[in-house]
Amino acid sequence: MFDYSGVPAAAHAGEGRQEDTGVVAQLERISAPHERVVDSGVETDDVFSLAPGQIAGLSGLPGSGLTRVGLSLLTPYTSQGPLAYLDVRGWVSPLAAWELGIEPERFVVVRTADIVTWSRVVATLLDGVRAVYAEIPHGVRDAALRTLAARARTRRTPLVLRPLDGKLPQGVAHLQIEAREVAWEGTEQGHGRLLVRRTLLDVSGKATRGMERTIEVEDDGTNDLRVVSHLGTQTSRRFP
Amino acid sequence: MWYPTWALRRPGVSHDAPQQAVDDRNTVVALNSHAAASGITIGMQRRAAEALCPTIVTIERDQTADMARFEYVVERIESVVPRVEIADPGLVFIPIAGAVAYYGGEQALIERIDKELDAFGGDYRFGLAAGPFAAWQAVRSTSDESPLFIVSDDTAFLSSLDITAIGSDDLAATFRWLGITTLGALAELPHDAVISRFGRQGLNAHRIARGMGNEAHPRDIPQDCAVEALFDPPIEDFDQASFIARNLSQRLINQLAPHGIAPHRVVVTAIAADGTERVRTWWSADPFDDHTLTDRVRWQLRAWIDGVSVGIRGGIASLRLEPDDLSGSGRQLALEEDVKAVDETRRALMEVQAIAGADNVLIAVPQGGRDSGQQMLWSRWGDEPTTTARDIHAPWPGRIPSPAPTLVPPDPIPFTVSWVDGTPEQVRLRSRWVPVLSWAGPWRSVGRWWVGEGSSDRYQIVTSAGAYLCEVRNGSTYLIGVYD
Numbered sequence: 001m002f003d004y005s006g007v008p009a010a011a012h013a014g015e016g017r018q019e020d021t022g023v024v025a026q027l028e029r030i031s032a033p034h035e036r037v038v039d040s041g042v043e044t045d046d047v048f049s050l051a052p053g054q055i056a057g058l059s060g061l062p063g064s065g066l067t068r069v070g071l072s073l074l075t076p077y078t079s080q081g082p083l084a085y086l087d088v089r090g091w092v093s094p095l096a097a098w099e100l101g102i103e104p105e106r107f108v109v110v111r112t113a114d115i116v117t118w119s120r121v122v123a124t125l126l127d128g129v130r131a132v133y134a135e136i137p138h139g140v141r142d143a144a145l146r147t148l149a150a151r152a153r154t155r156r157t158p159l160v161l162r163p164l165d166g167k168l169p170q171g172v173a174h175l176q177i178e179a180r181e182v183a184w185e186g187t188e189q190g191h192g193r194l195l196v197r198r199t200l201l202d203v204s205g206k207a208t209r210g211m212e213r214t215i216e217v218e219d220d221g222t223n224d225l226r227v228v229s230h231l232g233t234q235t236s237r238r239f240p
Numbered sequence: 241m242w243y244p245t246w247a248l249r250r251p252g253v254s255h256d257a258p259q260q261a262v263d264d265r266n267t268v269v270a271l272n273s274h275a276a277a278s279g280i281t282i283g284m285q286r287r288a289a290e291a292l293c294p295t296i297v298t299i300e301r302d303q304t305a306d307m308a309r310f311e312y313v314v315e316r317i318e319s320v321v322p323r324v325e326i327a328d329p330g331l332v333f334i335p336i337a338g339a340v341a342y343y344g345g346e347q348a349l350i351e352r353i354d355k356e357l358d359a360f361g362g363d364y365r366f367g368l369a370a371g372p373f374a375a376w377q378a379v380r381s382t383s384d385e386s387p388l389f390i391v392s393d394d395t396a397f398l399s400s401l402d403i404t405a406i407g408s409d410d411l412a413a414t415f416r417w418l419g420i421t422t423l424g425a426l427a428e429l430p431h432d433a434v435i436s437r438f439g440r441q442g443l444n445a446h447r448i449a450r451g452m453g454n455e456a457h458p459r460d461i462p463q464d465c466a467v468e469a470l471f472d473p474p475i476e477d478f479d480q481a482s483f484i485a486r487n488l489s490q491r492l493i494n495q496l497a498p499h500g501i502a503p504h505r506v507v508v509t510a511i512a513a514d515g516t517e518r519v520r521t522w523w524s525a526d527p528f529d530d531h532t533l534t535d536r537v538r539w540q541l542r543a544w545i546d547g548v549s550v551g552i553r554g555g556i557a558s559l560r561l562e563p564d565d566l567s568g569s570g571r572q573l574a575l576e577e578d579v580k581a582v583d584e585t586r587r588a589l590m591e592v593q594a595i596a597g598a599d600n601v602l603i604a605v606p607q608g609g610r611d612s613g614q615q616m617l618w619s620r621w622g623d624e625p626t627t628t629a630r631d632i633h634a635p636w637p638g639r640i641p642s643p644a645p646t647l648v649p650p651d652p653i654p655f656t657v658s659w660v661d662g663t664p665e666q667v668r669l670r671s672r673w674v675p676v677l678s679w680a681g682p683w684r685s686v687g688r689w690w691v692g693e694g695s696s697d698r699y700q701i702v703t704s705a706g707a708y709l710c711e712v713r714n715g716s717t718y719l720i721g722v723y724d
Contacts (some may be wrong), residue, residue, distance in 0.1 A: 010480060061705050062705060062706065062722050064724065066724060067724040068646055068724065069649065074655055078582065081582075084592075091722075093612055093613075093721070094646060095616060095643060096646040098606065104603070105603065107601070107603070107604070108621055109602045110596055110602075111602065128589065129589070182704075182706055182707075183319060184707050186680070187678040187700055188680055189663065190680065192680050193680045194643060194680065194702070194707055194723065197643075197723070
């Protein structure tokens, strides 16, 4: 069976609710033009980027598009040097990275699932590689993550962390991204092919000035992700 | 001295049938007389060669093993003339200026070397000239019937050679288009005009054509730029030695890079645990970069550690690389790279290799294929990327269209899908059934039936949790990709 052990419990619980309400219909409703923008005083483009030394945390189901979200945050740095992807599951496909515009020789994959060596490997990568994407295996201590976050800030290396279980501890990530819903366009009942993915992301952290916000990103698989709209803040109560 | 068929000399291989050796690009690099009689030539593609001679025996070149065997030959030559320089397994440059006087003439020297190698057999040939480029061209002019070519005047000899001898096909084509068809015609061009029109590449070609070699002598050469590593306990394992070879080679090239120089000649010195010192000099017409130098050092270490020669007793206690004959054509950095950042990255990735294992630090190159897993070719970071045998530009019918799945399991994983009348209705994720919202496919892969591969159908299945790429084979469904 497909190992779904990396699925956070909370996200998994929400899955049933999405099925009941019909995710496609909900996304279409949410994406209606008249509902797109709620001004919270923070520019969307500023939110959806990662400056040197900043850390982004990703949480959500495999399949929700977070790997591409994380890679797209780091893609601008690959013009200056390689991006290292710490692959705990051994599943990452460089094809997706190449589609985002990362040169093959600038995408280095490091495979390790051992939590003892994991911290050492991330620390070493932060010292020398231009950008780091790290999946976090089960059992890594919060203290280790905080130490690595401090190192990333000191070395001014952008870091994307993807826990395979749960979320990052509070205060580690400058930008915390959680996948809420995902919908695909292009496939019918046996016709067409996957074309465009629209993902609703709940974004929080210092990047959003402490407010939780919802962003919709569109991904056609062949270019950078495009932020379609900044949908609103949690406090606006505009959407149920 | 050159063994044109060295790559074919393998134990247990019969030489009575047509044979060819191909490199990792499937280009013919060596062939015997039977193969040549069929019309096959060096540089031909393997497929074309096999079309000309369907019974030909094809050997894939293994330069590490070739060098391990060639070490014995080098030792025999060094018993006559010291300090020879190896360019490739099968090709060695012998500095004969002193030896000619010692043995009483060129012919006597050749006979002495010939006597040493006679027991070893093979179709070795000699080219004698004042410079390495002319000597190489001379030995290429030899044949089975006339295995010795002595050049009395390098300039006169080179002037008659075709312009393609400069080694760069593009530059040779340009010269030919300008009406310059021989090295002699190139040598007659004004030096300054060649530099201003063709830059460093043209300068090197002009120097070669005039019999001056392509070495340049930059002003700021560091005093002591050798690199050395000591090992306690000594290294006896070839894998360990390979890792050290890359480390030292990169250190040497990086050390020279800020000066804008790179070596044409590197002296590799190893000291064994019992104190024995082994020295070999490697030479290259083009300046070494870290990849080419790593290969040479690895070949040499393999020859010493695992070869048939005396080798290294008790393991390697010390390894030293010393550059010589430096060239000004060092590595050109990319626009946004800086030397410090490149060094830091290399150091970090090598350290990660030491922590996680060299096999776990990987890089991939694109190649052709129908499934995502087939469309990338992995190799260890720092190794020369493996050359793909799958044509990326071929149509690959049945290929899954983009976007590519972000996560691809190394092997297909059983995936429970509820099919109703050929339509996927639900998929099982962990312990829950999730309805299929939409799906596309199938994309049929017929497989290589002649090697027993069956056909399969691939489907893109979309659920509220995400999209998956599945494969249906022999009535079972497997997960082969996740669009994450």
